[in-house]
Amino acid sequence: xxxxxxxxxxxxxxxxxxxxxxxxxxxxxxxxxxxxxxxxxxxxxxxxxxxxxxxxxxxxxxxxxxxxxxxxxxxxxxxxxxxxxxxxxxxxxxxxxxxxxxxxxxxxxxxxxxxxxxxxxxxxxxxxxxxxxxxxxxxxxxxxxxxxxxxxxxxxxxxxxxxxxxxxxxxxxxxxxxxxxxxxxxxxxxxxxxxxxxxxxxxxxxxxxxxxxxxxxxxxxxxxxxxxxxxxxxxxxxxxxxxxxxxxxxxxxxxxxxxxxxxxxxxxxxxxxxxxxxxxxxxxxxxxxxxxxxxxxxxxxxxxxxxxxxxxxxxxxxxxxxxxxxxxxxxxxxxxxxxxxxxxxxxxxxxxxxxxxxxxxxxxxxxxxxxxxxxxxxxxxxxxxxxxxxxxxxxxxxxxxxxxxxxxxxxxxxxxxxx
Ligand code: ARG
Ligand code: ZN
Numbered sequence: 001x002x003x004x005x006x007x008x009x010x011x012x013x014x015x016x017x018x019x020x021x022x023x024x025x026x027x028x029x030x031x032x033x034x035x036x037x038x039x040x041x042x043x044x045x046x047x048x049x050x051x052x053x054x055x056x057x058x059x060x061x062x063x064x065x066x067x068x069x070x071x072x073x074x075x076x077x078x079x080x081x082x083x084x085x086x087x088x089x090x091x092x093x094x095x096x097x098x099x100x101x102x103x104x105x106x107x108x109x110x111x112x113x114x115x116x117x118x119x120x121x122x123x124x125x126x127x128x129x130x131x132x133x134x135x136x137x138x139x140x141x142x143x144x145x146x147x148x149x150x151x152x153x154x155x156x157x158x159x160x161x162x163x164x165x166x167x168x169x170x171x172x173x174x175x176x177x178x179x180x181x182x183x184x185x186x187x188x189x190x191x192x193x194x195x196x197x198x199x200x201x202x203x204x205x206x207x208x209x210x211x212x213x214x215x216x217x218x219x220x221x222x223x224x225x226x227x228x229x230x231x232x233x234x235x236x237x238x239x240x241x242x243x244x245x246x247x248x249x250x251x252x253x254x255x256x257x258x259x260x261x262x263x264x265x266x267x268x269x270x271x272x273x274x275x276x277x278x279x280x281x282x283x284x285x286x287x288x289x290x291x292x293x294x295x296x297x298x299x300x301x302x303x304x305x306x307x308x309x310x311x312x313x314x315x316x317x318x319x320x321x322x323x324x325x326x327x328x329x330x331x332x333x334x335x336x337x338x339x340x341x342x343x344x345x346x347x348x349x350x351x352x353x354x355x356x357x358x359x360x361x362x363x364x365x366x367x368x369x370x371x372x373x374x375x376x377x378x379x380x381x382x383x384x385x386x387x388x389x390x391x392x393x394x395x396x397x398x399x400x401x402x403x404x405x406x407x408x409x410x411x412x413x414x415x416x417x418x419x
Contacts, residue, residue: 020232021231021232021233022232022233022234022235023100024072024074024098024099024100024103024234024235025075025098025100026075026078026098026100027072027073027074027075027098027099027100028072028073028075028078028094028096028097028098028099029055029070029071029072029073029094029095029096029099029386029389030070030071030073030081030085030092030093030094030095031068031069031070031092031093031094031095031386032068032069032070032071032085032090032091032092033066033068033069033090033091033092034063034064034065034066034067034069034090035065035066035090035091036065037065038088039065039088039090040063040064040065042084042088042090043060043063043069043071043090044060044061044063046081046084047059047060048060050073050074050077050080050081051074051077052071052072052073052077053071053072053073053235053273054069054070054071054072054273055070055071055072055386055389055390056068056069056070056309056310056386056389057069057358057359058237058252058273058274058361059267059272059273059274061265061266061267061272061274062265062274062359062361064359067359068386070095070386070389072096072099072235095386095387095389096388096389096391099391102388102391103234103391105391105393106121106388106391106392106393106394107120107121107394108120108393108394108395114126116129116130118187118190118191118194118397118398118401119394119397119398120394120397121183121186121187121394121397122186122187122190123227123230124154124220124223124226124227124230127186127190127219127220128155128157130190131144131157131159131219132144134159134193134194134197135159137197138197140163140164141161141162141163141196141197141200141210142159142160142161142193142197143159143160144157144158144159144160145157145158145160146158147218147288147289147291147292148284148285148287148288148291149284149288150222150223150224150239150284150285151224151239151240151241151283151284151285152223152224152227152240154223154224154227155223156218156221156223156285156288156289157218157219158216158217158218158292159193159216159217159218159219160214160215160216160217161193161196161197161210161214161215161216161217162210162211162213162214162215163200163210163211168298168299169212169213169214169299170212170213170214170299170300170301170415170419171213171214171215171216171296171299171300171301172213172214172215172216172300172301172302172303172304172412172415173216173218173292173293173296173300173302173303173304173369173374174189174192174215174216174217174218174304174305174306174408175189175217175218175221175289175304175305175306175365176188176189176217176218176219176220176221176305176306177189177218177219177220177221177222177223177226177306178221178222178253178254178305178307178365179222179225179237179238179252179253179254179307180222180225180226180228180229180236180237180238181229181234181235181236181237181390182307182308182309182382182390183229183308183390183392184308184309184382184383184392184396184397184400185306185307185308185382186219186220186226187397187400187401188306188382188400188401188404189217189218189219189220189306190219191397191401191404191405192215192217192401192405192408193217193219195405196210196215205409205413206409208416209409209412209413209416212416212419213301213412213415213416214299215412216292216300218289221253221285221289222238222239222253222285223285224239224240224285225237225238225239225240225250228240234390234391235390236250237250237252237273238250238251238252238253238273238275239251239253239283239285241282241283241284243270243278246270246271248270248271248275250275251270251275251276251277251278251282251283252266252272252273252274252275252276252277252363253283253285253286253365254305254307254361254363254364254365255267255274255275255276255277255361255362255363255364256276256277256280256281256282256283256286256363257280257281257286257290257363257364257365257367257368258280258281258290258363258368259319259362259363259364259367259368259370259371260319260320260362260363260367261276261280261362261363262276262362262363263319263362264319264320264360264361264362265318265319265359265360265361265362266361266362266363274361276362276363280363286365289365290368293369293372293374294372297372297373297374300369300374301374301375301376301415301419302374302375302376302377302378302411302412302415303365303366303369303370303374303376303377303378304377304378304379304380304408304411305365305366305378305379305380306379306380306382306404307379307380307381307382308381308382308383308390308392309381309382309383309384309385309386309388309389309390309392310350310358310381310385310386311347311348311349311350311381311382311383311384311385312349312350312351312357312358312379312380312381313334313337313338313341313349313350313351313378313379313380313381313407314351314352314353314354314357314358314366314378314379314380314381315330315331315334315351315352315353315354315366315370315377315378315379316330316353316354316366316367316370316371316377317353317354317355317367317370318353318354318355318358318359318360318361318362318364318366318367319355319360319361319362319363319364319367320355320360321355321356321360323353324353324370326375327353329375330353330375330376330377330378331351331352333376333410333411333414334351334352334378335351336410336414337351337378337406337407337408337410337411338350338351338407340406340407340409340410341403341404341406341407342403343406344399344402344403344406345399345402345403347383347399347403349407354366354367354379364379366378366379376411376414376415378411380404380407380408382400382404383396383400384396
């Protein structure tokens, strides 16, 4: 050992000790099926007394009768939760026996220094270098820009796909990674860019699309949260912003848009997973996206936002049960897109307006974009239906992205035909 090596080893150990990555050994994910009001009350009380991580719906405030409730329970509360479940008679199943081993199993093993790949969950630094290289690979078809910085000072990179033309083209805006732990979502945005570049020139649908329209792709919306979900807490959902008066960090970016803001299905408690933030667009990430869409409002014809999980295709409204003015058209496009998706591997999707299809939840980007005038506004909730939930194995990235491409292509082709 040279002195230098000793020094390196020392700093390595210090870094390891400081890393403090959350572990989930012995934790379980339950699916509860509340069938009585008493069950709903009990689940809400449970959430108040112990630390329960809601996987679906996104928080205890959204629990109602006759919906499936997926909760991630820390090992130390298991005895208590079993007792409560058995006594109350709530129907339940165990979906994930051990969350830590599901996390460990999520990655395809092997592959030493893991470089960027379309079939793995890339880190932010891998995605950032991929953005640079893909943008320079084909300058006539793709360009990049930064739409602002995140709370922690990272760049929000936006890719623009489309054959350059003299005049402004109508456009589609797609974002991924609003919620940090939904890793399949950024994987889809990367896949989309790859497919678009590959198919241009050979596939007539993609060629047509990129000749006539521009497609903006924001590969990761909530970059700080995404980084945190890789380095520290795999289950992180929100942004990473701080607020005075509380030690809880982060706002739910999909409750932070100015669409019925914080009226329903969102929380004003900064510690909640569905915290709506201090004010609409208090989150710089939401403001950057909203500013970009506002400034390009005359060209953006469709807004597509990608989440996971549940296999849903949603459209406005979520802040109200009222039907959107374009309800029947949005419904028929959703129907076509879902059946295109199903045609590949038989994956079944449910589609409809957010409020009645899942639950009312205000402050979402889809409702905001729609009310701004972007008629074709859709939210995808990708695979699966809860078996792996947020911990979808990397082996499912390819089939998930392939089938989702069919649905997105259906929507963009429809928009193109109806310009
Ligand atoms: N699970 C997503 C969320 O809670 C659904 C979004 C649907 N749209 C909405 N505006 N709530 O953020
Ligand atoms: Zn989400």
